[in-house]
Amino acid sequence: MASVGTRQLxxxxxxxxxxxxxxxxxxxxxxxxxxxxxxxxxxLFSLPLAVAVAWALTRRRFHGRFMLDAVVHLPLVLPPVLVxxxxxxxxxxxGPIGAWLEQTLGIRLVFTLPGxxxxxxVMTFPLMVRAIRIALEQVDTGLEEAARTLxxxxxxxxxxxxxxxxxPGILAGTITAFVAALGEFGAVITFAGNIAGETQTLxxxxxxxxxxxxxxxxxxxxxxxxxxxGVAGLALAELLSRLLRRRLGRPxxx
Amino acid sequence: xxxxxxxxxxxDFCLDVSFSAQTPGVIALFGRSGSGKTTLAHLxxxxxxxxxxxxxxxxxxxxxxxxxxxxxxxxxRIGYVFQDGRLFPHYTVHGNLLYGWKRRPQDAPADAGLPxxxxxxxxxxxxxxxxxxxLSGGERQRVALGRALLTHPRLLLLDEPLAALDxxxxxxxxxxxxxxRDELRVPMIYVSHQFDEVLRLATHVVLMDHGRSVASGDxxxxxxxxxxxxxxxxxxxxxxxxxxxxxxxxxxxxxQISVGHGRLQLPTAAxxxxxxxxxxxxxxxxxxxxxxxxxxxxRNRLAGVIVAMQDDDxxxxxxxxxxxxxxxxxxxxxxxxxxxxxxxxxxxWVLVKSVTLRTFSRSxx
Numbered sequence: 248m249a250s251v252g253t254r255q256l257x258x259x260x261x262x263x264x265x266x267x268x269x270x271x272x273x274x275x276x277x278x279x280x281x282x283x284x285x286x287x288x289x290x291l292f293s294l295p296l297a298v299a300v301a302w303a304l305t306r307r308r309f310h311g312r313f314m315l316d317a318v319v320h321l322p323l324v325l326p327p328v329l330v331x332x333x334x335x336x337x338x339x340x341x342g343p344i345g346a347w348l349e350q351t352l353g354i355r356l357v358f359t360l361p362g363x364x365x366x367x368x369v370m371t372f373p374l375m376v377r378a379i380r381i382a383l384e385q386v387d388t389g390l391e392e393a394a395r396t397l398x399x400x401x402x403x404x405x406x407x408x409x410x411x412x413x414x415p416g417i418l419a420g421t422i423t424a425f426v427a428a429l430g431e432f433g434a435v436i437t438f439a440g441n442i443a444g445e446t447q448t449l450x451x452x453x454x455x456x457x458x459x460x461x462x463x464x465x466x467x468x469x470x471x472x473x474x475x476x477g478v479a480g481l482a483l484a485e486l487l488s489r490l491l492r493r494r495l496g497r498p499x500x501x
Numbered sequence: 502x503x504x505x506x507x508x509x510x511x512x513d514f515c516l517d518v519s520f521s522a523q524t525p526g527v528i529a530l531f532g533r534s535g536s537g538k539t540t541l542a543h544l545x546x547x548x549x550x551x552x553x554x555x556x557x558x559x560x561x562x563x564x565x566x567x568x569x570x571x572x573x574x575x576x577x578r579i580g581y582v583f584q585d586g587r588l589f590p591h592y593t594v595h596g597n598l599l600y601g602w603k604r605r606p607q608d609a610p611a612d613a614g615l616p617x618x619x620x621x622x623x624x625x626x627x628x629x630x631x632x633x634x635x636l637s638g639g640e641r642q643r644v645a646l647g648r649a650l651l652t653h654p655r656l657l658l659l660d661e662p663l664a665a666l667d668x669x670x671x672x673x674x675x676x677x678x679x680x681x682r683d684e685l686r687v688p689m690i691y692v693s694h695q696f697d698e699v700l701r702l703a704t705h706v707v708l709m710d711h712g713r714s715v716a717s718g719d720x721x722x723x724x725x726x727x728x729x730x731x732x733x734x735x736x737x738x739x740x741x742x743x744x745x746x747x748x749x750x751x752x753x754x755x756x757q758i759s760v761g762h763g764r765l766q767l768p769t770a771a772x773x774x775x776x777x778x779x780x781x782x783x784x785x786x787x788x789x790x791x792x793x794x795x796x797x798x799x800r801n802r803l804a805g806v807i808v809a810m811q812d813d814d815x816x817x818x819x820x821x822x823x824x825x826x827x828x829x830x831x832x833x834x835x836x837x838x839x840x841x842x843x844x845x846x847x848x849x850w851v852l853v854k855s856v857t858l859r860t861f862s863r864s865x866x
Contacts, residue, residue: 387587389583389585389587390587390589390590392548392574392587393581393583393587393589394589394600395548395573395574395575396546396548396574396575396577396579396580396581396649396652397575397580397600397601397604397648397649397652398575398576398578398601398604398605398606398652399575399600399604400575403604407600408589411591412590412591494591495590495591
């Protein structure tokens with residue numbers, strides 16, 4: 248009995264030792280790299296579009312505004328697998344957009360890293376739009392009017408007044424979307440598959456590890472890694488947007 | 502010359518104004534809150550759209566509904582100082598000042614020294630590195646004024662720039678506005694519901710009521726306008742007279758100011774002979790006497806002739822007295838008017854109990 252207890256204890260210690268081992272294995276590196284590559288592309292590509300959509304939803308009154316709002320927010324309420332499936336229908340090799348992309352530009356999105364980035368971008372887009380929209384709503388349009396009377400045209404006003412004043416929200420939205428992108432699962436696995444080194448992001452690697460009988464240590468390590476990244480990302484978003492807000496000079500009401 | 506004829510209907514509020522005024526000069530848009538002053542200022546700047554009319558400044562049309570001409574605000578070259586300053590929080594004072602300067606029109610006079618001169622004129626040299634939230638209300642308005650002036654405006658709109666300030670801060674900013682009027686000679690439109698600010702600054706007054714321009718003219722004329730009472734109230738009603746200091750203060754502290762055929766002795770400590778001043782003589786502070794008054798503590802009296810009479814309310818009458826050019830307004834009770842048999846053409850004395858005196862140098866002189 249005692250020897251069994253000791254053996255179990257040793258196993259647990261060895262398990263913990265491997266869990267907190269700072270040397271990161273090749274498979275973990277690969278998942279991290281793919282996750283970052285996917286999240287970075289997804290965040291950078293959606294940013295300009297998210298600013299434009301947030302602008303349209305906040306400042307413009309047009310037919311179909313309600314529709315646009317709904318479409319943008321749909322990924323929040325749909326099952327991610329459904330979003331991935333929708334992307335397959337549109338961007339698959341036989342899909343209307345996918346076929347065109349492959350024939351004219353030679354670009355294939357399904358089961359590739361750019362495809363994973365696309366799926367991730369669609370899923371995290373509402374988060375980004377929301378944060379930017381809130382920031383834009385807080386920008387005092389009176390300041391834009393003032394800039395107008397000082398001789399600033401539309402683009403000039405946007406770049407010199409509106410954009411800097413909403414930058415804390417843009418930054419927070421981008422980081423939140425980036426961190427969420429690191430963990431996107433359903434849409435990615437449906438549209439881009441689970442190919443190690445190409446489309447296998449952290450959560451996909453975690454899922455694969457859990458499928459293997461000997462994968463519990465790896466799964467635990469990947470889980471801890473995801474958790475640490477998420478927490479660090481949120482903290483960074485908060486910190487940076489506070490710093491920016493202070494630089495923009497609004498401690499309290501002005 | 503500024504020619505304005507504008508109309509705009511929004512819900513219940515109908516704006517319908519029409520006036521012309523000389524430039525340069527300070528045109529006061531005077532009226533109660535809600536009389537349409539700010540709306541008119543926004544229309545002039547192009548920030549709101551009228552339905553019909555024209556805006557013509559020094560011969561150039563900025564808006565003309567018939568020709569479908571509408572110069573956008575950023576091209577109108579009309580500076581705007583907003584009630585709340587609207588400084589950009591992400592720029593320093595210096596950055597705010599230079600925002601318009603960097604975007605000034607290419608045909609603006611080449612004058613590289615203007616920013617530093619204006620900074621001195623407005624007393625901003627110690628504030629340049631500060632952020633808007635580190636400024637007092639008065640400082641903020643001075644920066645807003647400098648920022649608007651640095652765009653080389655053809656017209657400067659000041660929308661109640663002192664409304665958000667307490668009396669002390671007002672007194673801190675007003676001299677700067679006078680300096681801008683007298684030294685830079687930029688045409689200004691000054692929106693206000695404070696008669697005292699109008700008294701100090703305006704060369705022309707447009708009286709606004711319920712969205713309409715009910716009168717337009719120089720301040721002495723507007724001060725006699727029957728509809729001014731609705732705006733300033735019965736107590737603040739009184740003629741404004743433009744006059745000149747004739748004698749500096751002697752050792753009694755009193756100097757002399759000629760008004761019409763007569764003279765008033767007033768404390769004029771800091772004034773020089775020849776200096777133009779404005780006097781406001783409140784209707785309630787004037788006493789009418791038929792004979793030569795004797796044995797009174799009131800020192801100042803002016804001889805005149807009644808030129809008009811109108812009922813002020815059920816118990817009092819407003820009497821207009823020509824004192825040799827300027828016309829004064831005196832309020833007497835209906836009972837006194839009847840007892841003294843006041844009538845148009847009657848010569849009498851006007852006793853002046855007190856006077857509000859404001860120095861005023863006309864910018865068009």
